[in-house]
Amino acid sequence: xxxxxxxxxxxxxxxxxxxxxxxxxxxxxxxxxxxxxxxxxxxxxxxxxxxxxxxxxxxxxxxxxxxxxxxxxxxxxxxxxxxxxxxxxxxxxxxxxxxxxxxxxxxxxxxxxxxxxxxxxxxxxxxxxxxxxxxxxxxxxxxxxxxxxxxxxxxxxxxxxxxxxxxxxxxxxxxxxxxxxxxxxxxxxxxxxxxxxxxxxxxxxxxxxxxxxxxxxxxxxxxxxxxxxxxxxxxxxxxxxxxxxxxxxxxxxxxxxxxxxxxxxxxxxxxxxxxxxxxxxxxxxxxxxxxxxxxxxxxxxxxxxx
Numbered sequence: 509x510x511x512x513x514x515x516x517x518x519x520x521x522x523x524x525x526x527x528x529x530x531x532x533x534x535x536x537x538x539x540x541x542x543x544x545x546x547x548x549x550x551x552x553x554x555x556x557x558x559x560x561x562x563x564x565x566x567x568x569x570x571x572x573x574x575x576x577x578x579x580x581x582x583x584x585x586x587x588x589x590x591x592x593x594x595x596x597x598x599x600x601x602x603x604x605x606x607x608x609x610x611x612x613x614x615x616x617x618x619x620x621x622x623x624x625x626x627x628x629x630x631x632x633x634x635x636x637x638x639x640x641x642x643x644x645x646x647x648x649x650x651x652x653x654x655x656x657x658x659x660x661x662x663x664x665x666x667x668x669x670x671x672x673x674x675x676x677x678x679x680x681x682x683x684x685x686x687x688x689x690x691x692x693x694x695x696x697x698x699x700x701x702x703x704x705x706x707x708x709x710x711x712x713x714x715x716x717x718x719x720x721x722x723x724x725x726x727x728x729x730x731x732x733x734x735x736x737x738x739x740x741x742x743x744x745x746x747x748x749x750x751x752x753x754x755x756x757x758x759x760x761x762x763x764x765x766x767x768x769x770x771x772x773x774x775x776x777x778x779x780x781x782x783x784x785x786x787x788x789x790x791x792x793x794x795x796x797x798x799x800x801x802x803x804x805x806x807x808x809x810x811x812x813x814x
Contacts, residue, residue, distance in 0.1 A: 526754030530763045533747030537624075538770020544740050545612040546779055548730055551722035553610050555715045556734070558708040559722065560605060563738030565701040568694060580695045590699070593689035598700035600682040601745075607674045616671055617775035618787055623675025624768035625794045629654045631680040631760065632801065638684060641756065646804035650797040657793025664786040683752050683760060693749030697742070765798050 548556055572578045584590045611620035629651050635641035643651075662668050689696055715721045722734050752760050772791075775781040783791075 522754050526751045526760075527763070529747040530751035530755065530760060531766065533744040533751065534764060534766035535770065536744040536747070537767040539774060541608075541740055541744065542612060542617060542771050542774045543778070544733070544737070545609055546617075546774075547733060548722070548726070548737075549613045551726045551730065552715060552720055553606065553613060554711055555720065555722050556609055556613070556737070557602075557606050558711040558715075559734050560609075560737040560741050561701055561704055561708040562712060563735045564741045565698070565705055565738070567738045567742055568698040568701060571694060572698060577695065580692065581698055584691045584695050584699050585702070590689060590691045590696075593685055594691065594696055594699045595703060597682050597685045597689065597696070598703040600678045600685065601700060602704050604675060604678040604682065605741075607671055607678070611671050611675075615779065615781055617771055617779060618781050618783060619669055619671040620675060621768040621771035621775060622669060622787070622790060622794070623672035624679075624771060625765060625791070625798070626654060626658070626672060626676035627679055627768070628764045629794070629797055629801075630676050631683065631764065634680055634684050635756070639687075644804060644808065647801055650801040650804070653800065654794045654797040657790035657797075660793070661786050661790040664789065669790075683748070686749050687752050693746050693753065696749060697745055 545556070569578075569581075572581055584594075607623075608620055611617055632643070632647065633651050636643045658669070658673075686693075686696060691699065712721070716724070719725070723731050726734070748760075751763075776783060
């Protein structure tokens with residue numbers, strides 16, 4: 509009798525669920541993940557990356573099994589329509605993990621947070637140019653303001669902030685591809701881990717054979733922490749992938765500023781990293797861009813309600 513009202517209610521619940529999942533995932537990325545990998549400084553970055561994958565895969569398979577969703581994994585693995593998307597997303601998430609771990613353990617978390625501050629604006633740009641999501645004039649100004657900050661930074665230091673650029677590009681592209689893939693969040697993540705498992709297993713054997721594995725060169729605490737990297741990996745990724753399927757891509761993008769805020773606070777207040785003048789220039793530009801975009805979104809939402 510009230511089909512339109514029921515549809516609106518379902519849409520509102522879907523949006524609320526998506527926002528909640530995104531918020532939890534971004535808070536986890538901002539504080540938990542940064543702190544976790546800062547405690548693993550010392551071992552080889554590629555070794556830490558390989559253990560991240562090796563410890564995550566058994567967990568997601570067990571979750572699928574006990575949730576009686578393992579048949580969906582078989583379906584995904586036998587569907588070329590799914591695999592072709594997940595091959596790309598697996599590569600992108602591997603690049604993102606590698607750069608992020610490198611940034612944290614080498615005391616460059618400020619640069620990593622810059623990359624994740626740029627993520628929302630790259631997501632907005634991808635939404636506009638790839639998904640044809642319409643940008644209003646103020647939103648376009650916001651994206652250009654962030655771009656100006658990156659250009660000024662590059663001129664001041666004489667080179668591109670490669671850590672920030674790699675993170676800013678790889679993760680929005682990952683989200684865009686996952687949005688196109690029909691596979692649900694956890695199943696898709698499991699397929700991605702299966703795809704990159706052989707390479708990571710080979711790396712692990714290589715470091716063990718050279719006596720350079722984290723379990724051979726790290727502290728006792730690092731030996732206990734490393735297997736937990738699977739849980740640290742899975743929780744925010746599942747939240748993000750689930751949220752990306754429920755929300756507009758641009759909305760998912762703008763919520764991402766929570767994660768780099770946590771990373772920046774952790775870098776400066778907890779880990780003692782310094783903010784150089786060129787960092788302040790680009791951060792100010794990005795923050796202005798975020799304020800512009802957010803204010804425009806709030807005003808537009810209010811006018812639509814009226």
